[in-house]
Amino acid sequence: DKELFIKLDDDALVDIDYVIGLIKKYQGYHKPVYISDHLRTKTRDYPDALNGVRYGNGKFYMFNRKLVQCLDIDIKYRGSRFEDAVFGGMVSNGCGENNVEYVKEDDRWIWHKEYANENKQIDLSFIKNH
Numbered sequence: 001d002k003e004l005f006i007k008l009d010d011d012a013l014v015d016i017d018y019v020i021g022l023i024k025k026y027q028g029y030h031k032p033v034y035i036s037d038h039l040r041t042k043t044r045d046y047p048d049a050l051n052g053v054r055y056g057n058g059k060f061y062m063f064n065r066k067l068v069q070c071l072d073i074d075i076k077y078r079g080s081r082f083e084d085a086v087f088g089g090m091v092s093n094g095c096g097e098n099n100v101e102y103v104k105e106d107d108r109w110i111w112h113k114e115y116a117n118e119n120k121q122i123d124l125s126f127i128k129n130h
Contacts, residue, residue, distance in 0.1 A: 003064055004023055004062060005063055008059070009060070012060060012111060012112045014110050014111075019062070026064060029064055029066070029101065031099060033063055033100070033101045033103060034063050035104075035105055036061045036103075039054070048079075050085050053085060053091075055084045056084060060112075062105075067095060067100065070091075070099075071095065072089070072090045
């Protein structure tokens with residue numbers, strides 16, 4: 001019964017007001033939605049099902065149930081298992097790239113590996129023990 005989903009790296013932070021704004025904008029959207037910082041795979045790295053697919057940078061994804069319902073969950077591919085590219089291949093093979101609303105994330109509200117704001121500076125990928 002849930003409509004929108006988020007995948008976030010363990011070394012990333014996202015502003016809750018940004019997420020709420022995305023929920024309001026894309027709730028009930030008429031087609032599959034895939035929000036991230038999208039890239040394309042390189043041909044030599046993925047010679048078959050993942051060749052040239054559009055995929056999200058793994059720090060933040062947000063997508064709707066319509067996208068989940070059309071994913072190719074039986075995807076077959078060769079090469080290394082790069083989870084972001086595999087998910088992109090599942091989207092492309094199952095939903096069809098032209099049928100998906102690809103939305104660019106707003107990185108002003110997402111911090112990956114490092115958080116810096118006012119007088120705070122935090123390395124999110126490594127926190128030293130005291």
